[in-house]
Every structure is written in structure tokens, then in C-alpha cells.
Amino acid sequence: MTSLINIDKKNNNQTISRHIYGHFAEHLGRCIYEGIWVGEESPIPNTRGIRNDVVEALKKINIPNLRWPGGCFADEYHWKDGIGPREDRPTIVNTNWGKVTENNHFGTHEFMDLCEQLETEPYICGNVGSGTVQEMQEWIEYLTFDGESPMTKLRRKNGRDKPWKLKYFGIGNENWGCGGKMRVEYYADKYRNYQTYVKDLSGNEIYKIACGPQEADYHWMEVMMREGMDRTEPDKDAIIENIWDYHRPEMNGISLHYYTRNRANYSSATDFDETLWFDYMKRTMKIEEIIENHTAIMDKYDPNKEVGVIIDEWGTWFKVEPGTNPGFLYQQNTLRDAIIASINLNIFNNHCDRVHMANIAQVVNVLQAMILTEGEKMILTPSYHVFEMYKVHQDATLLPTNVSSPFYTHEDDQLPMINVSASQDQSGQINISICNIHPNQSDEIILNLEGITKDSKVIGRVLTAEKINAHNTFETPNNVEPAKFDDFKLAQNKLTVNMPSKSVLVLQIK
Known part of the structure; x- marks a missing residue:
């Protein structure tokens, strides 16, 4: 399966408010x-x-x-x-x-x-x-x-x-x-x-x-x-x-x-x-x-x-x-x-x-x-880790994306397999967040982004697990947590990514 993502660096006139990443305590x-x-x-x-531990953890996700x-x-x-x-x-x-x-x-x-x-x-x-x-x-x-x-x-x-x-x-x-x-x-x-x-x-x-x-x-x-x-x-x-x-x-x-x-x-x-x-x-x-x-x-x-x-x-x-x-x-x-x-x-x-x-x-x-x-x-x-990974988008400039994705078909229904958003922060760093909702199929993703060269620096982190119901417990608190991701190839204006099934991926490109 192959997805194509085109990222537009020119029509960038919207800001992703950090307040989209707010929380609720009732x-x-x-x-x-x-x-x-x-x-x-x-x-x-x-x-x-x-509680000090709760405050410390929440401060880490801004x-x-x-x-x-x-x-x-x-x-x-x-x-x-x-x-x-x-x-x-x-x-x-x-x-x-x-x-x-x-x-x-x-x-x-x-x-x-x-x-x-x-x-x-x-x-x-x-x-x-x-x-x-x-x-x-x-x-x-x-x-x-x-x-x-x-x-x-x-x-x-x-x-x-x-x-x-x-x-x-x-x-x-x-x-x-x-x-x-x-x-x-x-x-x-x-x-x-x-x-x-x-x-x-x-x-x-x-x-x-x-x-x-x-x-x-x-x-x-x-x-x-x-x-x-x-x-x-x-x-x-x-x-x-x-x-x-x-x-x-x-x-x-x-x-x-x-x-x-x-x-x-x-x-x-x-x-x-x-x-x-x-x-x-x-x-x-x-x-x-x-x-x-x-x-x-x-x-x-x-x-x-x-x-x-x-x-x-x-x-x-x-x-x-x-x-x-x-x-x-x-x-x-x-x-x-x-x-x-x-x-x-x-x-x-x-x-x-x-x-x-x-x-x-x-x-x-x-x-x-x-x-x-x-x-x-x-x-x-696991939801905490998504917020920690996505904090790079806070107050960054939205980069519009055009996505051509295969479908995830189950029984007689289907959904787009890939879901994406992208931004650029004040330092010029490009942030791309992708999720693959398919529980069984990986996806080759071709990212077209003007300005990428073989010398660009890419940092990737992925959140996934072997089972769809994997979770953290007090006995195994680190069962689901982000890991380094480097399964990608760089070329002129193109980044090819092999994205695992049932995963969340954030790429930072400098």
C-alpha cells in the first residue's frame, strides 16, 4: 500500500493555536x-x-x-x-x-x-x-x-x-x-x-x-x-x-x-x-x-x-x-x-x-x-504520549496537506487509512504528524515537500504496539511509549516513509 502526501509551504496563513492542546479537570x-x-x-x-508528580508530568506536554x-x-x-x-x-x-x-x-x-x-x-x-x-x-x-x-x-x-x-x-x-x-x-x-x-x-x-x-x-x-x-x-x-x-x-x-x-x-x-x-x-x-x-x-x-x-x-x-x-x-x-x-x-x-x-x-x-x-x-x-509528541505543533504555522490514501476496509465499510497534519515553527522546522489507523497493514508514504534534500535532518518518533488493546498498567507502566523512528529515505523534495500498522508518527525536518 502506498500513500501520497503533498505539503504546501506557500499557502501558510493560519496558526495552530497552542490552546487546541488544552485539558479539562472536573x-x-x-x-x-x-x-x-x-x-x-x-x-x-x-x-x-x-501532587508534584502530576504537575511535573503535565508541564512536560506544555x-x-x-x-x-x-x-x-x-x-x-x-x-x-x-x-x-x-x-x-x-x-x-x-x-x-x-x-x-x-x-x-x-x-x-x-x-x-x-x-x-x-x-x-x-x-x-x-x-x-x-x-x-x-x-x-x-x-x-x-x-x-x-x-x-x-x-x-x-x-x-x-x-x-x-x-x-x-x-x-x-x-x-x-x-x-x-x-x-x-x-x-x-x-x-x-x-x-x-x-x-x-x-x-x-x-x-x-x-x-x-x-x-x-x-x-x-x-x-x-x-x-x-x-x-x-x-x-x-x-x-x-x-x-x-x-x-x-x-x-x-x-x-x-x-x-x-x-x-x-x-x-x-x-x-x-x-x-x-x-x-x-x-x-x-x-x-x-x-x-x-x-x-x-x-x-x-x-x-x-x-x-x-x-x-x-x-x-x-x-x-x-x-x-x-x-x-x-x-x-x-x-x-x-x-x-x-x-x-x-x-x-x-x-x-x-x-x-x-x-x-x-x-x-x-x-x-x-x-x-x-x-x-x-x-x-x-x-x-498512550494518549499522554500523543500530546507530548504533538506539542511541536503548538503556535506553529499550519501547512496545508493534500493526501491520497489507500482505504482501510473492514467488512462492507471503509475509511482512509492515513490521517495527517503539518506545521512549520518559527525556527523553520517542519513538523508532520501522521496516523495509520489500519490495525494490520503498514503503509509506504511518499511525502512531497519542497526544500528537502539528502542533507536535511529528519528526526522521527513513533507510537505503536503489537496488540490493538495494548496499554500501560501500574505493573508495566512503559508498555506503550514513543520510540525512535528511522525507517525513511531522503531524496530531493521527497521523503519516503515505511509506516507501521496502528501507529502514530511525528517527523521533524530541519
Whole structure:
């Protein structure tokens, strides 16, 4: 089998935002408690209660932003419960995830401390479903205002003198579902109301993110793009060149949620056959069509592409591991998850003109996690390794690709075998990420790229394994990890690569 990839170095006017490589930490299962927060008295090494090993691992993948506190949890979370002396904070019931009680020891100060330790941008999701406008307004004031006010006095009383910088703020989460079961027409008005009070204070500028659609709900997107922006009439003496001059956005981004899952038949994360492998590859690739259809709607109202698609929940969703709480969504993570992560990231990269941010669900111990913990033990998943390999694309310039790929045929269906994205960083280095979804067939890939010579320097790393369900465990933590790759030949303007089956490959060319 042979694939042909042509890489265009001339039409390079788009930047792959590093925020496409964002993450998500919800109060769900063992993500926050045990996964991130162990408390200052824990024997597990920590800094002010936050696990050192988790922070160190996440810094290695250049985590650009972290979404918190949810998810469904966000629209039942009242932020004032999570500030002040920890012994005085009220215990709450997490009604969405396992009906467990939480002591609120991880709140606003702890989250912002985590982001400072990670050197990452906080992305906070506010409560529209059960919260008030005043509650949201006061949270913004508490976080970002540097003057004298009741909220700044409260913040200083709780040990933080200067405000934090907060760029990303979501006005509600899944308000079509767990965030209130609202009709989009109702939410659009709620959004306009709530976002009015999410103000820029003390030089802090907030990027406002509206609750967008679930998967292919194009009606939701249509209404939000039509109604979710300012309709203020322009000055009669002003010269209006086009509709966008006066229909200014009241939202900078709109979310989109898409999980790779089979709702009719949740299956095991580790016990599956080729039929399920193919099924999940097909479901993953569906997101490209969904992005393109939503983009077409957005282009009618926002031709300059100023409003970003924020895919702040994506990833695989399988049955929980046997013997674990069904409400904790704890699942293993295999080579299949790594291939799915690669497909998604390639698609997001290639649509970076509209996709401004994405957040895989979730960072530790939940769904398609980067990290799994068990007491003091920690392991990195195959998905973590994809993010580490792909970090070369962060803030690099997209290089458009044209791919001619053989098909992977299974039973009576088929999919393109090869999936690609490419970029060029500020130093001139070319980065090419490729995944081969075929579980049994290798592929000869011919890369045409102007400027390659026999003296070019190529560094390759590959992630693969013998079995499709290979994964890392606490007993064998390095079962699936990247390895050096040098099965390629250089020629003038051409690189020929022999790519293994079921693999993710990143090439760096200087």
C-alpha cells in the first residue's frame, strides 16, 4: 500500500493555536481528589496539597490551558463554598457524579495555584443552570479586580492580595442538558444577560465562551450565532462597510462537545475486537464533518472568523473499569485511544482557522485521561504520549496537506487509512504528524515537500504496539511509549516513509 502526501509551504496563513492542546479537570470521580489534590498533610509529595508528580508530568506536554470546575458539576457549583479556611467550608453532594460528598477543599484559590504551578491559562466555567447573575459577577470581581470592593476585601482576607489574570470564562456548560435542559432560544437570552456582567476589570480582558451545541445540533448553532451578538444600532453618521461592523460579538467563542462513543452499546476500553476498533475510528472521523457544517453556519454571521469553535469536551467514552464506581467514569487507555487522539488533533490542526481551543476529557483518572493514579503511584497513558509528541505543533504555522490514501476496509465499510497534519515553527522546522489507523497493514508514504534534500535532518518518533488493546498498567507502566523512528529515505523534495500498522508518527525536518 502506498500513500501520497503533498505539503504546501506557500499557502501558510493560519496558526495552530497552542490552546487546541488544552485539558479539562472536573469534580468527577478521582480527577480532582486523589488525582490532583491530596492535601498538604498527605505523604504523597505535594506543593500546597497539589501532587508534584502530576504537575511535573503535565508541564512536560506544555499544557496551555485547564478547564474547571466542569462539566455538569459547573452548573451546580457555588464558588463561595470553596473559599476561606478549609475547615469552615461546607460539605456538598456531587449529584451528577456518583452522589458522593465533597469537602470543598479544592476551590478557587487551589485551582488558580494549580494553574500557576503548571504555568497554564485557567479556563473557568461559570454557573448559569443554578446560579445567579450576581454570583457570576462577584466571582469575576473576586478573581480579577484590583481596587476596593467587597469581593476584593474578601479575597485579601482569604490570603490573596493581588488579583489573578483570567482570560477564558465559559457562561454555562451543556445548558441543553445537565446545565438546565434549556431551549436554545431561552439560553441565548440567558447568555446575553449573564455575559453582560462578565466584565473586564483592572486591565484583565476576558474571552467569553458561550455554551454551544452537542455534536450535530445545527439549530443550536444557528440561533446562537444569530441571537448571541450585539444588535446595537450604529451611529447614523458612521460609515458601515458591512454587517460585522456593527453586529459585534458578545461572545468570543462557542463550545462544541463531541465524544467518540456508542451510546447504544458502551463497550470495554480494553476488551474489544477489530469490528469495535473500526467502529470507533469511524465515529472519531465524524467530527470533521460536524466541524465543517458548524463552520458553514458561523461563516454566515461571522465571515471574518472572529468567533472561535471551542471543543472543550472531546475524547473516548467506554464502560468503566470493573469494580469501580459507575459514576466515576474511570477507564483504561489503550493504543486505540492514542490513535483516536491523533485523528482528532490532526483534524483540529487542519481547521485551526475556526477551532481556537480544545479540551480533552479529562486530565487525570476520568475518561480519556492523560494520567492514571493509584495512591502514590502514577502512570502515563498512550494518549499522554500523543500530546507530548504533538506539542511541536503548538503556535506553529499550519501547512496545508493534500493526501491520497489507500482505504482501510473492514467488512462492507471503509475509511482512509492515513490521517495527517503539518506545521512549520518559527525556527523553520517542519513538523508532520501522521496516523495509520489500519490495525494490520503498514503503509509506504511518499511525502512531497519542497526544500528537502539528502542533507536535511529528519528526526522521527513513533507510537505503536503489537496488540490493538495494548496499554500501560501500574505493573508495566512503559508498555506503550514513543520510540525512535528511522525507517525513511531522503531524496530531493521527497521523503519516503515505511509506516507501521496502528501507529502514530511525528517527523521533524530541519
